[in-house]
Amino acid sequence: MLIPHPLLGLRDAQEFTYLGDASLLNRPDGMAEGAAEALHDYLYLRDNPAGEHRELWFHEQGDRSWLVVTRNTLTHEITQVEFAADVARQKGADQ
Amino acid sequence: MRYSAARLLWEGLKGHKGWGRAWRDPEPKPSYDVVIIGGGGHGLATAHYLSKVYGVRDVAVLEKGWIGGGNVGRNTTIIRSNYLLDGNEPFYEFSMKLWENLEQDLNYNAMVSQRGIMNLIHTDAQRDAFRRRGNAMRLYGAGSELLDADQVRKEVPFLNFDNARFPIKGALVQRRGGTVRHDAVAWGYARSADQHGVDIIQNCEVTGFRIENGKVLGIETTRGYIGAGKVGVAVAGNSSRVMAKAGMRLPIESHVLQAFVSEGLKPVIPGVITFGAGHFYVSQSDKGGLVFGGDIDGYNTYAQRGNMPVVEDVAEGGVALMPIIGRARLLRMWGGIMDMSMDGSPFIDKTHIDGLYFNGGWCYGGFKATPASGYAFAHLLATDTPHDTATAYRLDRFRSGAMIDEKGMGAQPNLH
Numbered sequence: 335m336l337i338p339h340p341l342l343g344l345r346d347a348q349e350f351t352y353l354g355d356a357s358l359l360n361r362p363d364g365m366a367e368g369a370a371e372a373l374h375d376y377l378y379l380r381d382n383p384a385g386e387h388r389e390l391w392f393h394e395q396g397d398r399s400w401l402v403v404t405r406n407t408l409t410h411e412i413t414q415v416e417f418a419a420d421v422a423r424q425k426g427a428d429q
Numbered sequence: 430m431r432y433s434a435a436r437l438l439w440e441g442l443k444g445h446k447g448w449g450r451a452w453r454d455p456e457p458k459p460s461y462d463v464v465i466i467g468g469g470g471h472g473l474a475t476a477h478y479l480s481k482v483y484g485v486r487d488v489a490v491l492e493k494g495w496i497g498g499g500n501v502g503r504n505t506t507i508i509r510s511n512y513l514l515d516g517n518e519p520f521y522e523f524s525m526k527l528w529e530n531l532e533q534d535l536n537y538n539a540m541v542s543q544r545g546i547m548n549l550i551h552t553d554a555q556r557d558a559f560r561r562r563g564n565a566m567r568l569y570g571a572g573s574e575l576l577d578a579d580q581v582r583k584e585v586p587f588l589n590f591d592n593a594r595f596p597i598k599g600a601l602v603q604r605r606g607g608t609v610r611h612d613a614v615a616w617g618y619a620r621s622a623d624q625h626g627v628d629i630i631q632n633c634e635v636t637g638f639r640i641e642n643g644k645v646l647g648i649e650t651t652r653g654y655i656g657a658g659k660v661g662v663a664v665a666g667n668s669s670r671v672m673a674k675a676g677m678r679l680p681i682e683s684h685v686l687q688a689f690v691s692e693g694l695k696p697v698i699p700g701v702i703t704f705g706a707g708h709f710y711v712s713q714s715d716k717g718g719l720v721f722g723g724d725i726d727g728y729n730t731y732a733q734r735g736n737m738p739v740v741e742d743v744a745e746g747g748v749a750l751m752p753i754i755g756r757a758r759l760l761r762m763w764g765g766i767m768d769m770s771m772d773g774s775p776f777i778d779k780t781h782i783d784g785l786y787f788n789g790g791w792c793y794g795g796f797k798a799t800p801a802s803g804y805a806f807a808h809l810l811a812t813d814t815p816h817d818t819a820t821a822y823r824l825d826r827f828r829s830g831a832m833i834d835e836k837g838m839g840a841q842p843n844l845h
Contacts, residue, residue, distance in 0.1 A: 335728075335736050348738045352728045352843060354682065377840050378771045378827040379678040382669035384731040407683070407731045 337403060338415050342396060349395040355380050356388040356402045359422055384408055390418060432536055451616060452623035457630050460656030461489045463810055464648060466635050466671060467664035468492025470501035470611075470796065471788055473618035473629075474803020475663060475810070477535070480625035482804070483811035488627045490619075491650060493634040497615030500666055503733075503765035504796040505688050505722050507701050507712060509546045509606035510571045513562045516821030516833040517774060522571045523818040524801030525605060531800060537617030539609050540715065545700035546606030547576075547585070549750075550599040555705055559601040566603065574602045585702060588751050595706035595749065606701060608712050608720075614799060638675045644783040645675070661786045661810050663802075666766035667731070668789035675782060679789070680771040680827055682842040684725045685764040686793045687735040689743065691757040693717030702750070709746030711754075719757055721747060725767060725793060727843040735764045767793045773845030774833035777805050777815065777822040786810055787824065792845055 335347040362372035387407045393399050400418035405411065430436070430449065440447055463479060465472045468490045479485045490496075508528050510521035532539050550556045556575075563573035581600045582590060590597045619629055630652070637649040638660070647656035664671050669679050698713040711721035723743035726735045740762065747754045770776070770790035775798065777788050788806045791798060805816035815822075821833055827840075838844040 346738075347728075347736070354729070354842070374828050375678070378680040380669070380680070380682055381673075381678060382682050382729065384667075384670050384683075387729055389729060405728075407729050410730065410732055410736075 335410055337391060337401070337412060339393065339396070339401070340415055340417060345393070345396060347391075349393060350391040350401075351394045353390040353392060355382075356390050356418075356421070357381075358390060359402075359418060359425070386413070432538075451620040452629055455628045455630065457489060457633065457650070457652055457655050458628065460647065461628070462487040462658045463661065464488070464655060464657035464659075465490045465661045465663060466648070467662065468496035468619070468629060468631065469499045469663065469665070470497070470615055470618065470799040471665065471791075471802045471806070472661075472663040473615055473622055474799050475661060475788070475806040476622035476627040476629075476803075477618045477625070478804045478807035479810060480622055480627050483807055485807075485811055486626040488622075489655065490622065490627060490629045491633045491635060491648070491655070492629070492631045495631050496619050496629060497612055500765045500767075500795060501615045501799070502612050503688065503763060504611055505710065505712065505720050506608045506611045506714075506796065507546065507606070507710065508541075508609055508797040509603055509701070510797075511546065511548065511562065511566055511573065511601070511603045511606065512835060513565045514833055514835055517835065518565055518569045518571065520801055520805070520818040520822075521798065522566075522569045523804070524798050525571065527800030527804060528609065529605070531609075531614075531617070535617040535621045537613065537620060539613040539617050541607070541609045542715075543605050543607040545602060545604045546703070547581070547700060548601045548703045549581070549588075549597050549705040550601065551595045551597060551706045553598070556599055563601050572603060572605055574604065576600045576602055584699065587697065587753050588702070589749065592749060608701065608714070610715075611796060618803070635671060635674065638785070640675060640782055640785075643781075645785045657784070659784045659786065659810055661788060661806060663788040663806065665768040665789045665791045665795055668768045668787070672780075672787065675780070675785060677780060680824075681768045681790050682729050683731055684727065684767050684769045684843060685730045685732065685735045686722065686725045686767050687739055687743070687762060687764045688720070688722040689740075689762045690714070690721075690760050691719040691754075692760045694719065694757060697753070704746050704750040707742075707746035707749060709743060709750055711747065711751070718760060719754065725769065725843060731766055733764045733766060767791070767795075769842035769845060771827060771840040771842060772832040772834040773836055773838065775802070775822055776824050777802065777809060777819045778824040779809070779813070780824065
């Protein structure tokens, strides 16, 4: 599997460490009302879709950036790669 | 029809024309007392024990493809009960006891072969950990032996004992472990369940649940609506997809595990051997092929095929452990989809929806659990109480903190 890194071009997936669903970027507020339940869902429950999946990969053997990769879990086809930092900043700006 | 030596002789004289099919191919009825979704090992075992032990005969097993076409036909056929934790060990030992009487129970030759499983030790710390695990196994009657390097050498002299980095210092052995002909497990359970009145309905995909006022009434399928008093889901690998149709999110990710078999060789490996320094396990089938595997690929996938880096990793593990494997040619390789749960342990539990029961999250250890999983799930479906050996396999254990994390990896499914 090759991952098209936004800066470095096609890189072997072996250079990366996989974390999982990109929803892990959306950590709930631990001080909010009902935080225990929200954190349980955040930490343990997954959509685990068959098809398009947005997921976090860490370029550990490369430039050490976190990427949000959109990949099809049925075909392994990668359709979009973004820096996780950009995704998080955009989310902050939208709020 | 009972299978027996006399029957074989009789049929032999008549040209083997009278065997007939091993199970029927019925049309689905409008409704059943219990519908089991998933005609794999666990679903068929559930149907067998439900009908034979618990006397629930109005049962259907629905299978999207053909029975035994999923993970029960894709594993490395190993059985063992060498776990550490209290939530696991009694369950897997119960499974081992069921394996030991499986063929008599089913009247079917599943080629259960207790040729032993040997977990190799490479460091002093590992010996301590394995001694502790061996003691935990003995507490539940599973039996274990701790061997030193000379004893291991006597049994499997072809291993690389003096590897500079990973010398073999001993092994934890369970003599009752071994292998089973995996397809025969599915077929044996199917035949027995069918004889006890269970309808096995193949090519029948579940498309949705009919749920009203928090109670499940039946299932929408590609072969029409089927009403059900209770629904048991046993579709490990695809659990998230099926339970999503009931509006549930699970503590599970789907990952691919690859397995490999070499060309047929003369007998060389007496039992199952696992490498303690890398992730590699190997046994030899009755046909002579070396059957081996290693780690999951490590990313979410529903594609039943893996990628080359893991193939390389498994091959490296094999050659490090037993250099003679380098001369064997690879015949086939394949992948199966695993329910990787958040603590590496399975679920056999009710859901919050009345009448809907869930069995899944088997990670890559589901095959050895097949009999106990079926038994415990049948117990739950029939009595609404968990089986004594499966009380820890609750869906809410992450909320309560009662995780069963054999490897101590935390909520990172691809590391279990």
